[in-house]
Amino acid sequence: MTSVTRELLPGGVVRLSSGKSTFEFARTRPGRLLVTISGMDKGQFGPSTLDEIAAALHREGSLELFIDAREAVGVTASVSEEWTRFFSVQRTKLRRVHVLAGSKAVKLTVAIAQHLSRTGELIQIYSDPQVFDSRLQS
Numbered sequence: 001m002t003s004v005t006r007e008l009l010p011g012g013v014v015r016l017s018s019g020k021s022t023f024e025f026a027r028t029r030p031g032r033l034l035v036t037i038s039g040m041d042k043g044q045f046g047p048s049t050l051d052e053i054a055a056a057l058h059r060e061g062s063l064e065l066f067i068d069a070r071e072a073v074g075v076t077a078s079v080s081e082e083w084t085r086f087f088s089v090q091r092t093k094l095r096r097v098h099v100l101a102g103s104k105a106v107k108l109t110v111a112i113a114q115h116l117s118r119t120g121e122l123i124q125i126y127s128d129p130q131v132f133d134s135r136l137q138s
Contacts, residue, residue: 018044025052032064037070041079050086057093064095066136070102085116097123100132
């Protein structure tokens with residue numbers, strides 16, 4: 001596994017980076033977390049990405065999660081399975097999960113996770129950045 005660097009950026013943003021891939025976690029307001037993903041997640045982050053979300057859930061009690069994956073290239077099947085399991089286990093603490101998919105591959109992966117997590121309408125998938133951004137700002 002490639003090493004993961006964790007940085008605390010201005011405004012309390014946490015950045016995890018490994019190779020050419022990054023995850024940034026920003027609390028946009030109480031009860032709301034924005035996760036911005038770029039690159040390919042091949043499992044090099046291990047559990048660290050979901051640990052950041054779990055820590056936010058622990059602090060907040062419940063979350064509305066926004067995942068900006070417009071710069072994400074994709075994920076491996078094992079990573080997708082971990083996210084699916086996480087959404088299923090944490091569904092009572094997640095008020096809504098908004099995902100902006102930048103590619104058809106990412107959109108399909110999220111749609112499969114949405115189905116397999118058996119979380120009903122919890123996960124909303126967007127392909128239009130303006131719609132996603134308006135939800136994030138509301």
